[in-house]
Amino acid sequence: MLRLLLTLSILLSMTQAREYLVSWNDGKNKQNIVEFVNKTTDPKGSYYIPIKDRIAVFDNDGTLWSEQPMYFQLSFILDRVKEMAEDHPEWQKKPLFKAAIDGDMKKVLSFGEHGLVELATATHSGMSVPDFQEEVRRWIKDAKHPRFNRPYSDLIYQPMMELITYLEANDFKVYIVSGGGIDFMRAFIPALYELPAEQIIGSSVAVEYKDGKIIKLPKINFIDDKETKPVAINYHIGKQPVAAFGNSDGDLAMMQYTEANRAETLQLYVHHTDAKREWAYDRDSHVGKFDKGLDYARDHRWTVVDMKKDWKVIYPFELNPPKNK
Amino acid sequence: MLRLLLTLSILLSMTQAREYLVSWNDGKNKQNIVEFVNKTTDPKGSYYIPIKDRIAVFDNDGTLWSEQPMYFQLSFILDRVKEMAEDHPEWQKKPLFKAAIDGDMKKVLSFGEHGLVELATATHSGMSVPDFQEEVRRWIKDAKHPRFNRPYSDLIYQPMMELITYLEANDFKVYIVSGGGIDFMRAFIPALYELPAEQIIGSSVAVEYKDGKIIKLPKINFIDDKETKPVAINYHIGKQPVAAFGNSDGDLAMMQYTEANRAETLQLYVHHTDAKREWAYDRDSHVGKFDKGLDYARDHRWTVVDMKKDWKVIYPFELNPPKNK
Numbered sequence: 001m002l003r004l005l006l007t008l009s010i011l012l013s014m015t016q017a018r019e020y021l022v023s024w025n026d027g028k029n030k031q032n033i034v035e036f037v038n039k040t041t042d043p044k045g046s047y048y049i050p051i052k053d054r055i056a057v058f059d060n061d062g063t064l065w066s067e068q069p070m071y072f073q074l075s076f077i078l079d080r081v082k083e084m085a086e087d088h089p090e091w092q093k094k095p096l097f098k099a100a101i102d103g104d105m106k107k108v109l110s111f112g113e114h115g116l117v118e119l120a121t122a123t124h125s126g127m128s129v130p131d132f133q134e135e136v137r138r139w140i141k142d143a144k145h146p147r148f149n150r151p152y153s154d155l156i157y158q159p160m161m162e163l164i165t166y167l168e169a170n171d172f173k174v175y176i177v178s179g180g181g182i183d184f185m186r187a188f189i190p191a192l193y194e195l196p197a198e199q200i201i202g203s204s205v206a207v208e209y210k211d212g213k214i215i216k217l218p219k220i221n222f223i224d225d226k227e228t229k230p231v232a233i234n235y236h237i238g239k240q241p242v243a244a245f246g247n248s249d250g251d252l253a254m255m256q257y258t259e260a261n262r263a264e265t266l267q268l269y270v271h272h273t274d275a276k277r278e279w280a281y282d283r284d285s286h287v288g289k290f291d292k293g294l295d296y297a298r299d300h301r302w303t304v305v306d307m308k309k310d311w312k313v314i315y316p317f318e319l320n321p322p323k324n325k
Numbered sequence: 326m327l328r329l330l331l332t333l334s335i336l337l338s339m340t341q342a343r344e345y346l347v348s349w350n351d352g353k354n355k356q357n358i359v360e361f362v363n364k365t366t367d368p369k370g371s372y373y374i375p376i377k378d379r380i381a382v383f384d385n386d387g388t389l390w391s392e393q394p395m396y397f398q399l400s401f402i403l404d405r406v407k408e409m410a411e412d413h414p415e416w417q418k419k420p421l422f423k424a425a426i427d428g429d430m431k432k433v434l435s436f437g438e439h440g441l442v443e444l445a446t447a448t449h450s451g452m453s454v455p456d457f458q459e460e461v462r463r464w465i466k467d468a469k470h471p472r473f474n475r476p477y478s479d480l481i482y483q484p485m486m487e488l489i490t491y492l493e494a495n496d497f498k499v500y501i502v503s504g505g506g507i508d509f510m511r512a513f514i515p516a517l518y519e520l521p522a523e524q525i526i527g528s529s530v531a532v533e534y535k536d537g538k539i540i541k542l543p544k545i546n547f548i549d550d551k552e553t554k555p556v557a558i559n560y561h562i563g564k565q566p567v568a569a570f571g572n573s574d575g576d577l578a579m580m581q582y583t584e585a586n587r588a589e590t591l592q593l594y595v596h597h598t599d600a601k602r603e604w605a606y607d608r609d610s611h612v613g614k615f616d617k618g619l620d621y622a623r624d625h626r627w628t629v630v631d632m633k634k635d636w637k638v639i640y641p642f643e644l645n646p647p648k649n650k
Contacts, residue, residue: 052521129559173523186563196377197563198498198523209555209578212585230534234454236561238511238522253534260537 020166023159036266047264055241060178062247062288065156080123125218136187229254248288267302274308345491348484361591372589380566385503387572387613390481405448450543461512554579573613592627599633
């Protein structure tokens, strides 16, 4: 609903009322998107794609919302460790958990990916999926991003929301294919992006069925990243996508899988180039590293969005919607 | 398309042209279905279910098509072993494979479930998903069921196809949740039942992504049966269903998970009671054993369809559609 209202409110304020990508500056990148959609939806053209095959896959962190200074789900995990610490006195004796409770991020990160997985499974298990998702929804409402002092859900990219709306208006089926937790994302993305739970794919812990409930277990089931993104797409969708959107090396395999489709395809990378309005990072970043993907995208003439140049606004709140109703 | 055409052709020949469940005899079971749909889709009623939550899950073998004298996928596996034997001289020395090549079903079954899994992984791996699915489509077109001497795809249940059409017409989203192989089913069910690949969930072998392709590996990834059916539903759909349809003890957990939904729900078991037109089996059957489920269904007053009494026809071919156009 939010996405639609925001788009509508801009649409009404523009002269070109029938244009969807209103927060995109004109130029080659916007043109690539529009040309792809026009070509593949023209039933008389030779690039026509039947509606059932119009599958578009989007990474989430850094592609549809920000991911700095750390993945937002990691903020959630750390907040959960602090909240749950009271019920887990044994955590005080574990250096990793102690560091998380004390907010010593440097020390937490010194445990590497293994440490993060341990914190994630400890805070994402031992309860039913709906109970976990209640916690997520409470957090996304209350927690504030340190730089913007706004809920994390405010930091979604307005131009990308318009792009989803535009694709859906042209009968593309849009999926999220993210390294983020599947139950975490499904807790709030359906309301935030207007996408149903079944179109959200991510990493997961193992679960078991017991007495009418799905219970989360402290064990990783699937990490949805790099070469496993195409695996997840095959498993959940069973079709090779025709459009893929990402921002990091973690999305490269998914975009190459899309490129290998015999139909006409679109690959679009979001390049973080705007230190002022968002962040600027690529090859050397510890979050959202964009190195091999950047080279590959340039070699293959994929669309590489320059946030600073291509986007009129980054976040919906920059639009200053009217305060009075 | 087939499902719709068949339904339409009957609709046109009936006086009650607006009725969907034309192959169902009137009675309590048909009434239960219609009442559930009317109640949950009436926006003014207290049992109303929003469209996004109208998730209906169907088992496949024995629920939407026949499963005797053995699961149809097992026939495919045995045919594949015979076909592939030429390229695998080493199979002649393996008793299990030798028995399969010789068509000695008794001996094949003496190796138990483990033997079947070994045959399945050997014949379902080492190729890409699309290449595998080409083989499946060729088989489903050419192979004939021993009793009816017709393609296996002729042995779908006409009344259940009508039920899917009826639910979809009332904005229910229909999923298959089957112990059958996910890639096997997705090869032909989309055309046969008019359901997209992404709404078909099943068992799977592991796969890997390589050079733009998804390659099937000789290793089980997931068995979708009993307590893992709710697990698969949570993973693929992320919502608790409101309607569940099965025929065996393997579907009981999925139906109990549906029953645990706070919304109004429907549970329907197909009871195989018609030895003449189909088969009659339940508590003692080695395929589709229906014992605990039958007791539970009676205790909980679920809908138990009596094929012999409730269904006017079993298979679409009984309708004898006009030969001339």
